[in-house]
Amino acid sequence: MNNNLQNAKLEPLWHTNKFIFALIFFLVTLFFFFPFINPSNFQLHLMIMIFMYAVMAQSWNVIAGFSGQISLGHVIFFGIGGYTSSFFYVEYGITPWIGIFVGILFSSLVAIAIGIPMLRLSGHYFAIATLLIGFSFQTIFQRWDLIGAASGLWIPLNWDSPWLTLQFHESKIPYYYIFLIFFLLSYFSIWILYRSKIGFKLRAIRDDPQAAASLGIPVAKYKIIAFVISAIVMSPMGSLFAQYILVIEPERMFDIEISIIVLLIAVMGGVGNVWGPLIGTIILIPLSEYTRIFFGGTGGSVDLIIYGILIMLICIFRPSGLISFFPKKILERKKF
């Protein structure tokens, strides 16, 4: 056995970059102590939106960046999650905590039901089908009387047991921590996924499904797995959001704009990498929230004007996303 081979085997499988770990530790601590510096309601709302969209963009990243499928209708899992937990609370009084898991179950089932026929589609055909699915869900929910049709569901207000009913009226701080925990859990899970056998196989499928098949990877099975994982990550965000605003309707919960924003965030940040979605969120969501305040009225669309320009610029100049600005040394050749 020659020297080079021996040395190579002694290298650790994953390069742990102390700088990044320190940064993450620092950020997480910051997040935990943020409410203690007396932030305004708006600032708390902003952070909540950041956590929420960071998770949703990560969910989109799983199918696009880890298995190469581009979905333009990702909002459906958000809507299913939100409607499921709300419906079970409104109709049967079941606590949203359980509702979140029922929502995950339903979203997974939908992911499988949609994913299997979609296996035959690829590229543009797939993307267009997802677009149609998104709109179809909105149409169906707008006319489904069981869950309130176009007027949606109004979640009955409860002041007695906020933690049981997941409703907090006096302060946004509990919402903040709940979203924070889900955010940390989601990112940790995806980080583990990235470094797992499944992560490797998904990336193979993303880069070249035919070659992946020649290496014993059952492409169809893993595509569905990626779809389901993506749904599992996304669904709780819908459930939590429903509890946050307490009124949900099809136009909001199945809004194509959510699909669009999630996609733009992920692409801007950098698809295929665990931290890309977070970077995209940190830049775009504050932009969105602040322009909304600044411009008011029809200014509601100014953030999207800027988004549109930004995404076109990224596609032209930096298609691999903002994450590619980080020098290769810090990312340690994507082994992160």
Place this chain on the structure above:
Amino acid sequence: MTIEIIIQAIISGLLMGFIYALIAAGLSLIFGLMGIVNFAHGEHLMLSMFSSFWLWTLLGLDPIISIPITMLILAISGILTHYLLIRYILKAKMIVQICATFGLSVFLRSLAQFLWTPDFRNVANPLLEGRLEIAGIFIGQPQFYASLVCLLSFLLLYLFVNKSETGLALQATAQDRKAAETLGINSNKMFALGWALGLSCVSIAGTMMSNFFFIFPDVGVHFALFAFVAVALGGFGSIIGCLIAGIIIGLVESLGGLLIDPSYKLLYVFLIYLIVVIYRPQGLFGR
């Protein structure tokens, strides 16, 4: 449910079908030429409708008369789109291409919302209004002529692409860019031409539709969806496929709305798309 009502629905479905076909043809042309799906196609339609509206509001030009102007506006828009955006993403991964035109669509739609508010506008008292009666069937005059103009434009487009010298140059570039270049065909100019042509088609449809359709920033979304379905159904790259698919979509929308439920129109079209595309992935006439 008399036979007349059904025939009425078939006719109106057919008429809308020709309009969808022309819009789809623009999309198909661009895709056939450079493999890019223009996700901003609906927004370009919206632009043409707003152009027609403003020309009417500010200059008093009737939509029929402003067709050449809106065609020019959209053609310029197409050329700009190619030279400022598309040119840079021709070799990029599909996800980048999709996001680029998607970004353009978001940009245009939001800009329209910002400049002109989400309010619904319409062109009141255009030259074409009222109803026609043909063999006992009533058809709206604007719809009828819009459809006719779209069909004629479609045929003209088909002739141009297949019989004219420039059209053949376009086809050559579409089939094999490098080979075409060795023949002296400047592919960059061909691409720009493709965009100009494709969007001009859209502008004809949009301008004629401003006679009878409401105009608002999101109006393009619905048509874009149907255009995507039409192109995929007909087969990416096939212009004839657009016509057939456009007609199918128009009929499905109309008859489905009549016989089942008007609020689920999108779903019927979606179902057709799914069925065709799953059992025949390349569409009806696609490569």
Place this chain on the structure above:
Amino acid sequence: MTNILKVENLSKSFGGIIANNNISFEASSGEIIGIIGPNGAGKSTLFDLITGYTKPDTGGIKFNGKSILNLRPDLISSLGIGRTFQKLKPFLDQTLLENVMIGALATGINLNQARDKALEMIDFVDLIDKRHHFAKELSTGQRKRLELARAMATEPKLLMMDEVTGGVDQKTVPGLVELIKKLNKLGVTILTIEHNMRVIMDISHKILALDQGKKIIFDKPKNVQLNEKVIDAYLGGVNATTS
């Protein structure tokens, strides 16, 4: 000598074109079988049929006695058939090491073991210094070695190589040939499509010659060289380099 691969009366047409016309041959375990033929003779189609990327119209394929007809490519791979592609398919956005690791994972081992295994394969093809380079940074010859190492990491009993020496400069060819021989000594049966006559005649135990979808001859290299039909097929053919 057991029959590791048995192809019986395999036929496949695309539209009006008959790509493979009633092809039959057998590969014995441990052999190197060269597959030659002018462009369009149906060689890559044959590969696609055997590895499950296309379904044959008629005929059968047996691997170690069991039929592998109509199985998915990934199942065929897990049974022990590996392949490389004529149009190279490296995972461009991943490093050489990651590429080969994915191959190694096919045997069901964990990531650490896969990493070590991948390193061994990369060492085997002499690219250990480039293990952290992204595949898109590698030259064509290096990418060929990447595909080889990656396919080998799956521990195939039968390795099917599609034009390994194609598109690489002449200096690299002897090195690749050495690799193939080394591999064969380890017990791997090899099917290799080749245009380089010198290479084929050198390494093959048997040669399958195809022309226009039909089998012309399947025999030892000496006999194939002297066969009239083979010479006919290549006279006027642009691709054979005999010297």
